[in-house]
Every structure is written in structure tokens, then in C-alpha cells.
Amino acid sequence: MMTLKTTDQLKRSSIYSLTQNDLSQVLMEAGFEKYRSQQIFQFLYQKRLNQFSDMKNLPESLRTYLAEHFVISSLGNLDHQISQDKNTHKYLFGLSDGLRIESVVIKDGSRNTLCLSSQVGCSLNCRFCATGQMEIKRNLKPGEILDQFLYLKDKHGSIHNIVFMGMGEPLLNYNNVINSIRILNSKDGLDVGIKRITVSTAGIAKGIRRLADESMNIQLAVSLNAPDQELRAEIMPFAQKITLQEVIGACHFYQEKTGRRFTFEYVLIKGVNMRKGDAKKIVKLSKELHFNLNLIPYNPVSGCDYQSPTPYEVDQFVKNFQYSRLEVVQRKRKGRDISAACGQLLASQPD
Ligand code: SF4
Numbered sequence: 001m002m003t004l005k006t007t008d009q010l011k012r013s014s015i016y017s018l019t020q021n022d023l024s025q026v027l028m029e030a031g032f033e034k035y036r037s038q039q040i041f042q043f044l045y046q047k048r049l050n051q052f053s054d055m056k057n058l059p060e061s062l063r064t065y066l067a068e069h070f071v072i073s074s075l076g077n078l079d080h081q082i083s084q085d086k087n088t089h090k091y092l093f094g095l096s097d098g099l100r101i102e103s104v105v106i107k108d109g110s111r112n113t114l115c116l117s118s119q120v121g122c123s124l125n126c127r128f129c130a131t132g133q134m135e136i137k138r139n140l141k142p143g144e145i146l147d148q149f150l151y152l153k154d155k156h157g158s159i160h161n162i163v164f165m166g167m168g169e170p171l172l173n174y175n176n177v178i179n180s181i182r183i184l185n186s187k188d189g190l191d192v193g194i195k196r197i198t199v200s201t202a203g204i205a206k207g208i209r210r211l212a213d214e215s216m217n218i219q220l221a222v223s224l225n226a227p228d229q230e231l232r233a234e235i236m237p238f239a240q241k242i243t244l245q246e247v248i249g250a251c252h253f254y255q256e257k258t259g260r261r262f263t264f265e266y267v268l269i270k271g272v273n274m275r276k277g278d279a280k281k282i283v284k285l286s287k288e289l290h291f292n293l294n295l296i297p298y299n300p301v302s303g304c305d306y307q308s309p310t311p312y313e314v315d316q317f318v319k320n321f322q323y324s325r326l327e328v329v330q331r332k333r334k335g336r337d338i339s340a341a342c343g344q345l346l347a348s349q350p351d
Contacts, residue, residue, distance in 0.1 A: 014143030015044065015070035016150075019182045020189065032062050041188040044072070048150075075147035081338040088335030091152065092347055095120070095144060099137050100347035101167055103148045104340045105156055113161040116148050117345070118177050119168025124202050124238045126223070128267050130301045130339070130346035131167045137349065139173040145180035149190070162192065165200040165221070167345050171207025181218060194218060200265065205242050208250035212257040220254060221294065222247065224264040226273045227281035235273065251289055261290045267343065268314060269298045270307040279320030286326045293321070296331040299341040 018026065023037040036058065043055045050073065052058075052066040078100065079092035089105040104115040120137035122129070153159050162184065164170040170177045181197055183189040198219040201207060211220060226232035226244075233239040239247075254262060266282075268274055282293065295318065298308045309317070314330065321328045335341045 012069055012071045014074040014141065014147070015040075015066070015072055016074075016143030016146040016183070017141045017176075017179070019142075019179050020186055022179075027062075030065055032065070036062060038188050040066070041186065045183070045186075045189045048154075073147055073150070074143060075151060077151060081340070083335045083338050083340065085334075088338065088340045089156075090335065090338050090340035090345075091148075093148065093151075095140075100349055101140065101144075101148075102340075102345045102347045103152060103166055104335060104345070105152055105159075106334055107156075111160045112156050112158060113163060114149060114152055114159045115163050115166045116145055117166035117168055118145060118164050118170040118173045120347075120349075122168050123172065124169050124236065126202060126225075126236045126238075126343070127304055128225075128235065128269065128298055128301065128306055129343040131343075133301075133303055134167075134346060134349075136168075139176055140168070142176045142180040142183065145176065146183055146190075149184065159192075161196050161198070163198045163200055163221075165198070165342070167347065169202055169204060170199050171201045171204035171211070174207055174210060178214065178216075181216070185216075198263075202236060203239065203242055203244075203247040205246040205250035208247070209253050212250075212254040215258075217258070217260070219262070220260075221263040221265050222251060224266050224282070224293075227278055227285060231273060231278075235267075235269070248285070248289070251291070255290060261292060263294050264291045265294045265296060267296050267298050268309050268317060270309040270313060272306065274309060274313060274317045276320055279317060283321065283324045283326060286324060292327040292329060294329045294331055296342050297333060299333070299336050299344050301344060 020037050020041050023040060024034045027036050028034050039057060043049045049055055052063045055063055074096045076094040077091060078094050081090045087107045091103050093101050099120045101117040101120055103117055106113045119139050121134035122131045123136040125132040164177060184192045185194050194217045198221050200221040202223045225235050229244045232244050297314055298306050300308060318328060318330060
């Protein structure tokens with residue numbers, strides 16, 4: 001159950017939102033030594049202490065300062081649903097201002113993949129997505145992103161992969177998402193390998209270019225969903241403003257700058273984007289860009305008249321790639337029975 005926070009607690013910000021550099025800066029401005037940030041990071045993320053008063057190696061004045069200015073966790077778990085096959089776990093979390101988000105853990109044998117949310121709602125109204133039907137409420141802070149990870153790591157023992165593919169468009173909350181990744185990846189922080197972290201964007205071209213410039217080696221996934229501008233803009237209306245050409249230009253830039261392969265995500269929608277001609281255009285695109293193609297059968301969302309393809313239709317579409325060099329991955333359908341599958345997250349907000 002969610003623990004109710006006092007007004008005083010609400011005024012303080014989550015210390016999880018600070019990168020180690022930010023924390024050093026804050027400490028120095030308050031008259032404490034810079035190196036204390038490393039100790040505090042180790043207490044928070046390696047020893048996982050939940051009280052500043054338990055950080056015994058710190059001087060009492062610093063413990064008091066921290067307790068007066070920060071809280072350690074700001075997230076409360078409101079609900080937990082498990083799919084019938086037990087492989088998908090969906091969590092509803094309450095934030096300190098009463099708004100809600102969802103996160104998902106997908107199990108594959110002993111491996112756990114965590115799907116993190118980056119915003120409350122989303123401003124990009126992709127037609128196949130339930131989150132897109134919600135209005136955008138706000139960006140999540142780095143601490144609220146990390147809180148999802150920490151809570152679910154405690155619940156599930158270990159998290160092997162992290163994907164920013166939950167509610168929201170991560171590249172429209174760029175700084176907070178990158179700062180949360182810095183803390184996840186920091187040696188004194190959570191020490192998660194950068195290759196295990198994927199940012200999935202609907203196609204924010206400027207954000208893709210910015211990410212390429214970070215030289216952080218974060219994995220990139222981009223929603224393609226249609227190989228031509230007109231159809232893509234029909235499926236994802238924001239694509240009228242950020243065109244396919246711009247997205248492809250940004251992907252070229254990403255590849256030139258990082259030398260890395262990325263993933264194109266492709267939601268398979270019956271009778272819409274599964275024609276032979278669509279596959280041919282994707283194969284043509286693979287001759288100029290190095291990407292893996294991740295095929296995701298559309299998951300039903302209320303208020304959307306798209307339909308899921310049958311397994312036979314998916315197989316027929318996949319056959320179009322058999323003589324190409326493209327690496328095609330068919331995403332298994334997971335968590336549909338608890339609306340935890342791709343595009344189905346929708347945390348109803350309090351009035
Ligand atoms: S698919 Fe992603 S970007 Fe598109 S509406 Fe849903 S959450 Fe937003």
C-alpha cells in the first residue's frame with residue numbers, strides 16, 4: 001500500500017533525482033566536502049539505506065542537512081497484476097503529487113526485462129497506443145524513474161534489461177531520462193551495464209541526434225510502424241510534423257556518429273501496414289541503414305478500431321524478409337490479459 005506523505009515530506013525533493021555531479025555541487029554549496037557524494041551514493045544505491053540517519057559514516061550535521069532537504073523514495077505501489085502465464089507483472093504507482101504511472105516486468109526464463117515509464121501520459125497520440133489517449137500531465141523526474149527500477153529490482157531480485165518503453169516519450173523528457181541513466185550506469189550508483197539499457201522513441205529526430213552526441217552507448221529503438229510518410233502519419237499523427245525523412249536522417253546521423261546498429265520497432269496492424277510492398281520498402285531501407293527489425297503484433301486498445309493480425313498473417317509478413325539480410329525478431333505476445341502489453345499502459349488518474 002502507498003504510504004501517505006506528510007506536507008513536509010512533499011516539500012522535499014527525492015535525492016534519487018540527483019546525479020553524483022549534481023549531489024557534489026549541492027553539498028559544496030552547503031559547505032560540505034565534495035567526496036561525501038560518493039559515500040552517499042554508495043549508501044543509497046549499494047547498501048540501499050532508506051534513512052539518512054542510518055548513514056553512520058557521515059557527520060551528524062550532514063545527515064541532518066540531508067534529512068531536512070531530501071526524501072529517499074517518493075513512489076508508492078497501488079496495485080500489482082500478474083498475467084495468467086505468470087510472465088508479465090504490471091505495477092501501478094502513485095507519485096507524491098497523486099498522479100499515477102504504470103511499469104511492467106516481463107519474465108523470460110530467469111531473465112527479467114523492466115519497461116519503465118518516463119512521463120505521466122504522453123503528448124504524442126499514436127493511434128495504436130492507450131497512453132496516447134491520455135493527455136500529458138508532466139515529465140517524470142529522474143528520482144521517479146529510478147524509484148520504479150529500485151522497487152521492482154527489490155521485488156524481482158534482478159533486472160537484466162531496462163527499456164524506456166512504458167508510458168511517455170523518453171526523448172521529450174530528455175534531461176531527466178539521461179540523468180536517470182547516468183545514475184543507473186554509475187559505478188557508485190546502480191552499476192547497470194549501459195548495453196542493457198534501451199531508449200525507445202516514437203521518432204523524435206532531434207532527440208535521436210542528441211543521444212548520438214552523448215557518447216554514452218545507450219541502445220536505441222525507433223518506432224517505424226510504416227515505411228512511407230503518408231501511412232506513418234496516419235498511424236502516428238505527430239509524424240505530420242516530424243517526417244519520416246527527418247527520422248531517417250537522424251538515424252543516419254546516429255549510425256555515423258556511434259557506429260552502432262539500432263532497432264526499428266514495427267507494430268503489425270491487420271490490413272494497414274502489412275502489405276508485401278511495405279516489406280519491400282523496409283528491405284530497401286535496410287540497404288542504407290543497419291537496423292534490426294522488431295515486429296510487434298498490435299495489442300487491442302479501447303477506442304481504437306485497429307485489429308490484431310492472426311499468427312498466420314504475421315508469418316506471411318515475416319516470410320517477405322527471408323531472403324533479405326535483415327535480422328527480424330518477432331516479439332512474443334505477453335501480458336495482454338492484464339493490459340500490460342506494448343501500447344496498452346493506461347494509468348487512470350485521480351479526479
Ligand atoms: S507509443 Fe509511445 S510515444 Fe506513442 S503515444 Fe504511446 S507512449 Fe506516446
